[in-house]
Amino acid sequence: MHRILSDPQAMRFWSTDPHPDLATSSEWLASMIGRPDGSDFIIEHGGKVIGKAGAWQLPEVGFILSPDHWGKGFAREAMEAIIGHLWATTETPRLTADVDPDNHASIKLLNKLGFHETHRAENTFFIGGRWFGSIYFALERPALAAGRPAQ
Ligand SMILES: CC(C)(COP(=O)(O)OP(=O)(O)OC[C@H]1O[C@@H](n2cnc3c(N)ncnc32)[C@H](O)[C@@H]1OP(=O)(O)O)[C@@H](O)C(=O)NCCC(=O)NCCS
Structure with a gap:
């Protein structure tokens, strides 16, 4: 993980x-x-080890992969499995994500996973001498997974 977490390309939109x-x-x-x-x-x-994904602090999810493994569907495959696991093993009603508006790969990934934008904010992180903004996303627990009959 240190190889990935010390890589400026992988860490461009990270919170540190x-x-x-x-x-x-x-x-x-x-x-x-x-x-x-x-x-x-x-x-x-x-x-x-090619990366990490999951809820670092429920309900917020996060993911990072080694750049030599980007664009091959690994994050989507991992997150689909992890989201199913989180519905099954926790009672959280929703999952959330906080993404920089320029982080197109993460935004596309979240959209593919069914997340929707809830709101935006400017200047939410000050990292490496500059401010970054946030787009906030959410994914609601499906009714079936909550034990209720499908509508
Ligand atoms: C975000 C990240 C994990 C995506 O990993 P990945 O394995 O490349 O993603 P996938 O291959 O599963 O792609 C998921 C979707 O996003 C799209 N996508 C991936 N990279 C993209 C890019 N650079 N630009 C636009 N779309 C992109 C894919 O085409 C795919 O859509 P598709 O199913 O229609 O083809 C990876 O880019 C990364 O580690 N980025 C740096 C860390 C980071 O910013 N983490 C988030 C902090 S909030």
């Missing part, structure tokens, strides 16, 4: 600067594993 050292990534990993309100997953392909 690229990790400067292995200790920062170790802390990140420990907090990911230790969070009682999270359900995050490391993604492996061909025996190698």
Whole structure:
């Protein structure tokens, strides 16, 4: 994960600067594993770690893949499985996401997963000496998954 979290290209729209050292990534990993309100997953392909996806802090989801694995459907495949798992194992009524307006890959991915935009805000993150904005997305729990009959 440190290879990915220290990569400026992968981290361009992340909520922190690229990790400067292995200790920062170790802390990140420990907090990911230790969070009682999270359900995050490391993604492996061909025996190698290629990224992570999931709810780092319910109900908010997040994902990051190694750039050499972008555009191959891995994030969509992972998130579809994870969303089903989150409906089955938690009672959260919705999942949310917070994405920079210029992060076209994440916006497309969220739209493909069924998320819809709820609102926008400017200057929500100050990272690396500049301000970034947010588009907020939500995905409601399907009625069937909540145990109610389909309409
Ligand atoms: C966002 C990210 C995880 C997407 O991973 P990915 O495996 O490349 O995504 P997928 O291949 O599953 O693509 C999902 C959809 O988005 C589209 N997409 C992917 N990259 C795109 C891009 N750069 N521009 C436009 N659309 C894109 C795909 O075409 C696909 O749609 P399709 O099914 O119609 O073909 C990856 O780009 C990434 O790690 N980005 C950096 C980290 C980041 O910004 N995380 C989010 C912070 S909120």
